Amino acid sequence: MTNDPQDLDMPRLHWLMQMLQTVDVGLVVVDRAFDIQLWNGFMENHSGVRTSQARGNNIFSLFPELPDQWLTRKIESVFTLDSRAYSTWGQRPHLFRFKSYRPLTGRSEQMYQNVTIIPLTGMDKRVTHACILIYDVTDIATSKIELEKANQELARLSRTDRLTGLNNRGHWEERLSQEFRRFRRSQTPSSLVMFDIDHFKKVNDTFGHQAGDEVIKQVASTLLSLQRETDISGRYGGEEFGVILPETNAEQASIMSERLRVSLEEAEVEYEGQHISFTVSLGVCEITPDMTEYSQWLERADQALYHSKRNGRNQTTVHST
Numbered sequence: 001m002t003n004d005p006q007d008l009d010m011p012r013l014h015w016l017m018q019m020l021q022t023v024d025v026g027l028v029v030v031d032r033a034f035d036i037q038l039w040n041g042f043m044e045n046h047s048g049v050r051t052s053q054a055r056g057n058n059i060f061s062l063f064p065e066l067p068d069q070w071l072t073r074k075i076e077s078v079f080t081l082d083s084r085a086y087s088t089w090g091q092r093p094h095l096f097r098f099k100s101y102r103p104l105t106g107r108s109e110q111m112y113q114n115v116t117i118i119p120l121t122g123m124d125k126r127v128t129h130a131c132i133l134i135y136d137v138t139d140i141a142t143s144k145i146e147l148e149k150a151n152q153e154l155a156r157l158s159r160t161d162r163l164t165g166l167n168n169r170g171h172w173e174e175r176l177s178q179e180f181r182r183f184r185r186s187q188t189p190s191s192l193v194m195f196d197i198d199h200f201k202k203v204n205d206t207f208g209h210q211a212g213d214e215v216i217k218q219v220a221s222t223l224l225s226l227q228r229e230t231d232i233s234g235r236y237g238g239e240e241f242g243v244i245l246p247e248t249n250a251e252q253a254s255i256m257s258e259r260l261r262v263s264l265e266e267a268e269v270e271y272e273g274q275h276i277s278f279t280v281s282l283g284v285c286e287i288t289p290d291m292t293e294y295s296q297w298l299e300r301a302d303q304a305l306y307h308s309k310r311n312g313r314n315q316t317t318v319h320s321t
């Protein structure tokens with residue numbers, strides 16, 4: 001048996017037609033006018049358009065939702081170059097808008113498709129038709145999309161502090177180091193605010209650890225409500241926090257710091273009928289060109305913070321050299 005079309009006898013042609021009808025791939029043959037010449041069972045089942053309705057009709061009239069410019073360009077290139085054209089679900093999720101029933105989740109959703117368009121030649125070797133093959137790749141595509149989502153969620157969790165939802169220490173320090181490097185290139189000022197809840201041990205001892213956790217959460221939400229979108233805040237330790245203020249000098253940073261201090265002083269956490277008031281001490285430091293590492297920036301902001309603690313707490317200190 002050869003693959004030469006001239007060798008095909010009637011029974012074998014018949015078998016071939018049966019296979020084309022039942023194969024789990026969409027097969028559509030169009031001529032140069034984009035009129036459909038072949039429409040197999042897969043296409044019938046998924047589109048609801050019967051072969052008798054499809055044959056002889058223009059593909060774009062029958063499916064107005066098809067991306068006509070894109071598909072025309074693809075098919076024209078197949079005719080002109082006598083070579084295949086491809087499109088993957090990653091580039092274009094589907095060509096035909098078909099529903100897909102997924103047994104695992106039971107959900108009916110759109111079918112993801114890979115598409116190949118191949119040139120079909122006549123006896124004289126000229127390309128007379130194009131065959132569009134539609135592969136249902138929904139399972140592969142949805143698992144890949146779900147895996148990507150899970151990876152993104154894992155990455156987010158690895159950067160986030162569980163109690164507050166702020167950046168955790170590791171990620172926040174990375175951002176601090178990035179901002180420090182950015183300063184060394186651009187020399188535009190940036191400031192850092194470090195702060196710590198005053199006498200937090202007393203809050204825990206008086207009201208319990210869970211009440212203490214509520215205070216920490218309140219600090220985080222107040223901080224998020226006051227900061228600019230470009231500011232980067234993180235939970236540095238148990239009750240110590242840091243905020244990176246890009247493109248902000250020490251004077252502007254101390255205004256933000258005082259606003260935060262006053263807001264927290266006025267905030268009251270209610271836990272199981274108890275009202276808890278608290279204050280914070282803050283230290284501000286602007287990057288200076290003499291710093292060679294981000295840790296120096298952090299140390300100086302911390303020194304300013306401890307100055308606030310020693311000086312009576314509930315205040316902001318700006319680091320001065």
Ligand SMILES: Nc1nc2c(ncn2[C@@H]2O[C@H](COP(=O)(O)OP(=O)(O)OP(=O)(O)O)[C@@H](O)[C@H]2O)c(=O)[nH]1
Pocket residue numbers: 163196197198199200201202204208209210211212213216237238239309313
């Ligand atoms: N509830 C709660 N407490 C925490 C958490 N992390 C740290 N702490 C507590 O925070 C307290 C910090 O106490 P210290 O470092 O002595 O400082 P402080 O009592 O805040 O006093 P000053 O900082 O000097 O004002 C300790 O009692 C820790 O157990 C947390 O996630 N939740």
